[in-house]
Amino acid sequence: MFPPFDPDLDVVTLARALIGARLLVRGAGGLIIETEAYALDDPASHSFRGLTPRNATMFGPAGHAYVYRSYGIHLCLNVVGRRGEAVLIRALAPDAGLEQMQARRGQGPLCAGPGRLAQALGIEPDDDGKAFDGRELQLIPFADTGPALWRGPRIGISQAQERPWRFGLAGAKGLSRPFPRQQG
Template structure:
């Protein structure tokens, strides 16, 4: 049952990153509520898109509402939601609630979805998901309902450039964040 991609394609990366906090993500039947995101923009020294399109980052310049999946440190995969051209939002942590048993099989020990590499392992995200739409088929994202939650902000994790941009967003009061946020 496809329900389509719920977000305005015109949202800038930070607005999309904020909108995704509290949204719900499912990949082929496993997932949970998104509790931590990071925004990456076109004119952003820390973004893969900073030097323009390449074979690796081509999905970042593709249609909004599609996935950008890349390999990190030769080991892990990371999942992004593509926004405007050259912009994307990294999904950094979930509060897992769907397909718990399957996710625990894939990650028998340790945190299930706290960290971009861990959640990709728990959800069995593949490189073949790169460029795939969040259209409600294999990849499902549902906007949050109700009042806007308290959203924490902080510098993005693991970057050496553009550390002054507070483009990391988290759901206040949630356990399972990949790291603590600075005092607001």
Template structure:
């Protein structure tokens, strides 16, 4: 299935509003993807955010245009895909329900959860370091908003961080089995 580009974000939305809005959106990377079911918000003034101390070579995409990808290597092992919002803000895509190119996803992730967790998701979708800073413009990276609500969006604390751990800036879709961790 081919999805056209329709940005599911307004560059004026704060990181939490964008994270909520991305729940239920369709995400495709080079024709393979699914429905976003879990996100995490990171704001410019958030001590857990890569942008907290200002622009660097590593986080420069976070200060670029809204609707572009911020891709980084976590713990030297796993790529993580984010959607840039306002300057210095981004939303980490934590999990999705695979729907397009499922045979390809299963080849890339033959065992274990397919797209539950940002590292698994990036492996399943073949997100690359070279995708950093690229637009979700419908060429290789596509984001399309949810047509209608697909369930209740819940929130809770973010995962795998050591600062601002109590902020309820992790969002997920109720009833989904492919979340990176239960709420």
């Protein structure tokens, strides 16, 4: 549910807090192992140029799902934070609804990458704007103190590449891409 996440958390803190949390979409999901933060004064963010029909959910209340279509093909799932801020969920360690996910994804990685993750979870355009209220969408915070994190530059952006706002669960299998410190 949302709270117990603080709706006033800055988006980078929220992105870190979501690592290790449990995400369930209509019963399918698992442990969040990779996130990225997108802020309001952030050239890489959809909200940077102000409110538009597509990004309207980013300007709505915290704790709702911002779903958008990428490259005309894939869907991506975000958790909205403060006004104009959102956290992109990039990878899960799936452990619930595995059969369903496999049926949607076929062979290959299930939840490593935002497009794959959205497909595995059965995310639809209609999910945009829905609340993480424990009905269709559920977020369960990591119970313990914060897990060890890896941090690095965000993936696939052309602006604000200097902001290291990608976070991963240290040592996790199933990350969408290696982190810099992971490279040998």
